Amino acid sequence: MQDFIQHLINGLNLGAIYALIALGYTMVYGVLELINFAHSEVYMVGAFASYYVARYANLDAKPGIVSFITCLVVSMFVCSILGLTIERLAYRPLRNAPKLNVLITAIGVSLFLQFAGQAVFGADPKVFPEVLQDSVLFEWGMIQLRLFDVVILLVAFISMAGLHFLIQHTKTGKAIRAVSQSTRTATLMGISVNRMISITFILGSSLAGIGSVLVGLKYPKIDPLMGMMIGMKAFVAAVLGGIGNLPGAVVGGLVMGVCEEMVVGYLSSTYRDALAFGLLILILLFKPSGLLGKARVEKV
Amino acid sequence: MRIALILPFLIATFATFGMNDYTQLIVLYIAINIILATSLNLVNGFCGQFSLGHAGFMALGGYTSAALSMHFHPFDGAFQFLNFLIYALAGGAVAGAAGWLVGLPSLRLKGDYLAIVTLGFGEIIRVLFLNTESLGGARGLFGIVGLHGIDLFGLQLSPFFMSCTIAYLWASFTFLFLWRWTHSSFGRAFLSVREDELAAECMGVNTTRTKVLAFVISSFFAGLAGSLYAHTTNYLSPASFQFTRSVDVVIMVVLGGMGSLTGSVIAAIIVTILPEALRPVQDLIGIDIRMVIYSLLLILLMILRPQGLLGGKEWSYFLDSSLKRTTDIWRRYVRRPS
Numbered sequence: 271m272q273d274f275i276q277h278l279i280n281g282l283n284l285g286a287i288y289a290l291i292a293l294g295y296t297m298v299y300g301v302l303e304l305i306n307f308a309h310s311e312v313y314m315v316g317a318f319a320s321y322y323v324a325r326y327a328n329l330d331a332k333p334g335i336v337s338f339i340t341c342l343v344v345s346m347f348v349c350s351i352l353g354l355t356i357e358r359l360a361y362r363p364l365r366n367a368p369k370l371n372v373l374i375t376a377i378g379v380s381l382f383l384q385f386a387g388q389a390v391f392g393a394d395p396k397v398f399p400e401v402l403q404d405s406v407l408f409e410w411g412m413i414q415l416r417l418f419d420v421v422i423l424l425v426a427f428i429s430m431a432g433l434h435f436l437i438q439h440t441k442t443g444k445a446i447r448a449v450s451q452s453t454r455t456a457t458l459m460g461i462s463v464n465r466m467i468s469i470t471f472i473l474g475s476s477l478a479g480i481g482s483v484l485v486g487l488k489y490p491k492i493d494p495l496m497g498m499m500i501g502m503k504a505f506v507a508a509v510l511g512g513i514g515n516l517p518g519a520v521v522g523g524l525v526m527g528v529c530e531e532m533v534v535g536y537l538s539s540t541y542r543d544a545l546a547f548g549l550l551i552l553i554l555l556f557k558p559s560g561l562l563g564k565a566r567v568e569k570v
Numbered sequence: 571m572r573i574a575l576i577l578p579f580l581i582a583t584f585a586t587f588g589m590n591d592y593t594q595l596i597v598l599y600i601a602i603n604i605i606l607a608t609s610l611n612l613v614n615g616f617c618g619q620f621s622l623g624h625a626g627f628m629a630l631g632g633y634t635s636a637a638l639s640m641h642f643h644p645f646d647g648a649f650q651f652l653n654f655l656i657y658a659l660a661g662g663a664v665a666g667a668a669g670w671l672v673g674l675p676s677l678r679l680k681g682d683y684l685a686i687v688t689l690g691f692g693e694i695i696r697v698l699f700l701n702t703e704s705l706g707g708a709r710g711l712f713g714i715v716g717l718h719g720i721d722l723f724g725l726q727l728s729p730f731f732m733s734c735t736i737a738y739l740w741a742s743f744t745f746l747f748l749w750r751w752t753h754s755s756f757g758r759a760f761l762s763v764r765e766d767e768l769a770a771e772c773m774g775v776n777t778t779r780t781k782v783l784a785f786v787i788s789s790f791f792a793g794l795a796g797s798l799y800a801h802t803t804n805y806l807s808p809a810s811f812q813f814t815r816s817v818d819v820v821i822m823v824v825l826g827g828m829g830s831l832t833g834s835v836i837a838a839i840i841v842t843i844l845p846e847a848l849r850p851v852q853d854l855i856g857i858d859i860r861m862v863i864y865s866l867l868l869i870l871l872m873i874l875r876p877q878g879l880l881g882g883k884e885w886s887y888f889l890d891s892s893l894k895r896t897t898d899i900w901r902r903y904v905r906r907p908s
Contacts, residue, residue, distance in 0.1 A: 305682040305685075305686070360869055360873075363873045368876075370620060373682055374824055375873070377820075378867075384865075385862045505686065509683075540697065541697070543693065546690075551691075555678075558683075
């Protein structure tokens with residue numbers, strides 16, 4: 271039982287990170303109907319940005335809340351600039367092209383960032399500096415609640431709440447929702463669709479930036495290929511919750527994280543990657559609209 | 571047809587006498603990549619579906635063939651090469667069956683979802699091999715038998731000559747098979763599914779069956795290529811069938827033009843040679859720029875020339891058009907009809 275609770279805590283942590291990244295996938299899918307394969311590489315670049323800032327500003331010399339927030343802000347900033355650039359240079363020229371072409375471009379951008387990252391940052395893994403000191407907050411038998419667990423859940427929760435407010439209660443959010451329902455009608459209502467798409471990319475990418483710093487805290491090993499697997503799992507989480515649906519992405523992420531921890535805890539860690547794809551295949555076969563998504567009838 | 575039969579022997583002869591070991595290996599890889607690219611083109615180009623799991627089927631074919639070669643060798647001596655025919659067919663058959671199993675449920679999905687699911691299956695197959703200790707697991711499978719050289723009435727044929735000839739014979743066979751297939755009514759069904767699934771259905775094309783058929787044929791040839799790969803390198807490891815290999819093949823298909831077999835062949839040659847040609851540059855800079863260039867190529871192609879190098883046309887089109895041009899010139903300036 272104590273085992274189970276510990277796995278649950280770890281799973282929720284992992285799930286919160288998946289959820290943050292899944293939100294980026296689901297938002298872009300909502301407005302563009304495109305799986306933004308490059309999203310996981312945006313996350314990778316965010317991790318490296320905060321790594322370099324922490325190293326050159328000597329943030330790990332004085333770990334604490336200030337250093338942590340500096341890392342978060344830098345990572346969010348770099349990620350949103352990168353997301354914006356990708357959208358401008360790669361996706362915008364293809365706005366009216368067939369979907370397959372955009373998909374191939376997305377894969378191309380993702381590979382480009384991966385391998386350019388290997389060339390620029392070096393292929394060997396780096397240790398993420400300790401910008402916040404971990405401590406055990408609470409202990410009961412085998413169960414340990416650490417400071418990082420609380421920080422990760424808290425930061426993830428605050429950013430999701432912020433996103434929820436932005437999407438549901440501001441004018442920009444309303445415009446983004448309008449674009450995701452119908453691009454044409456949104457244009458007729460005087461909404462600048464391109465601007466809304468850019469804003470969506472900025473929002474999604476900065477969430478990925480937050481996610482990257484949180485991962486850096488918990489699993490302090492970063493390398494240029496780190497984005498691929500976690501991005502894939504976050505995407506599965508987005509599909510699991512119903513792609514295009516924001517609460518769905520959060521639920522999907524949490525479910526995904528907990529399932530993965532349970533598989534690692536009770537079966538074998540070699541199957542942790544196969545689990546994600548297995549889940550994806552099951553969900554696509556039996557409920558393609560996801561847990562919270564609405565089934566859409568495809569019109570002819 | 572006759573060209574397709576003779577060409578493999580010519581290439582093999584040329585490669586045996588005119589090249590060193592290193593280039594000979596590249597020549598073999600070209601044959602394997604031609605099979606991979608043309609077969610993936612059937613699904614991605616002709617049928618309009620997007621598969622990202624070709625490496626998984628290749629792995630299945632390779633491992634099947636390697637495992638079979640350890641326990642089963644009915645022919646000996648000069649006819650040893652016939653064993654490899656059986657291994658290749660078995661590898662292809664297993665991959666094709668897996669393609670059927672994978673394709674049946676997943677081809678109900680479209681576009682991006684299909685891409686992700688096929689990627690997922692490819693990864694699952696790889697993870698399974700990673701966890702199968704009897705097939706080497708993560709260490710890989712060593713010492714897979716290759717072809718022997720044979721003594722043909724006093725003519726010494728080297729092992730390389732044999733494997734090169736057989737690889738290119740398979741490549742020719744693949745090309746011819748896919749060519750005839752895509753130019754038949756089955757092929758037109760593929761095209762109709764690509765252009766408009768609903769209209770195809772209205773015309774009486776069973777779209778699900780057509781898509782699964784394309785997938786099975788494509789995986790069969792991927793398995794065949796895997797078998798050739800296994801007996802060429804004599805070593806298999808799950809690391810050689812990663813996602814990037816599937817992407818390599820997709821790049822060949824996209825570069826050559828989706829829906830053009832000739833394009834796939836040309837692109838397979840380019841994509842295999844390019845990294846080797848870039849090796850001096852790479853040594854100069856000191857970083858691996860192969861995939862950087864590939865990925866940039868992919869993005870630029872999609873933005874500037876989404877139809878690929880040949881734009882869905884075949885060699886016969888270019889032959890016809892150049893013939894037509896010559897006859898036009900002939901008519902206009904030489905014969906001058908009254």
